[in-house]
Amino acid sequence: MPLRRDAKIDLLRKVPLFERVPRRELAKIAAIATEVSYPQGIALLHMGSRDDGFFILLNGEVDVRQGARLLETLRRGQFFGEIGLLANIARTATVTTGTPVDVLRINGRDFRKLLKESPTLALKVLEAVADRLQTALGAKV
Numbered sequence: 001m002p003l004r005r006d007a008k009i010d011l012l013r014k015v016p017l018f019e020r021v022p023r024r025e026l027a028k029i030a031a032i033a034t035e036v037s038y039p040q041g042i043a044l045l046h047m048g049s050r051d052d053g054f055f056i057l058l059n060g061e062v063d064v065r066q067g068a069r070l071l072e073t074l075r076r077g078q079f080f081g082e083i084g085l086l087a088n089i090a091r092t093a094t095v096t097t098g099t100p101v102d103v104l105r106i107n108g109r110d111f112r113k114l115l116k117e118s119p120t121l122a123l124k125v126l127e128a129v130a131d132r133l134q135t136a137l138g139a140k141v
Contacts, residue, residue, distance in 0.1 A: 003058075003104070005030050011056050011104060017082050017128050025121040032110040037102050044103075045081055045095040050088050052108025054081040060101030064093045073098060085111045086129070 003011075008030035012018045018026060035058070038044065045051060047066060055062075056079040064072045064080065071093060074080060080095055085108045115122040 002035055008033055008104060011058075011077075014077065015056065015079055015082070016132065017085070017125060020124040020128055021121060022124070025118060025124065028114055028118060028121065029106065029111070032114060033104045033106045035102065036105050037100065038097050039100050040097050042097045043094055044097065045084075045091050045093070047092065047094040048090050050084075050090055052084040052088065054085045054106045054108065054111070055079060055095075056104040058102040058104060061098040062095050062101060063098045064095050066093050084108050086125070 005027060009023060009026045012021075012026050012029055012033070018029065021029070044055060044062065045053065057074055057076050059076055062074050062080070063070055064074060074095075081091075083089065084091070085106065088108075115125065
């Protein structure tokens with residue numbers, strides 16, 4: 001059964017990139033998010049590629065690898081590909097379905113269009129990116 005809009009919004013709110021985004025703006029993101037199912041053994045993202053998908057796992061598991069090295073296995077509720085929403089840069093890992101999966105997928109092109117149309121959304125996402133960068137750098141300014 002497809003997710004209701006409110007269920008999509010609740011999932012999106014758990015993503016750090018969207019935690020500051022007002023509900024009205026989350027509803028706009030939910031409107032461009034699609035549910036997709038993939039069988040086991042499918043690469044959703046390829047290391048070095050510039051694809052622009054962002055995924056939230058609804059069911060199943062995916063493996064994140066750099067070459068043959070397994071970095072992490074992601075499960076229900078976890079997400080990947082957020083940098084592809086914001087920038088056209090090469091992926092740093094390959095993500096492959098370890099089991100059949102159901103995901104909520106957001107296309108980067110659609111998301112960037114939404115950012116252009118909604119200054120409030122763009123500002124909240126930018127604030128979240130700045131927070132994450134500051135944390136990664138270990139500096140409090």
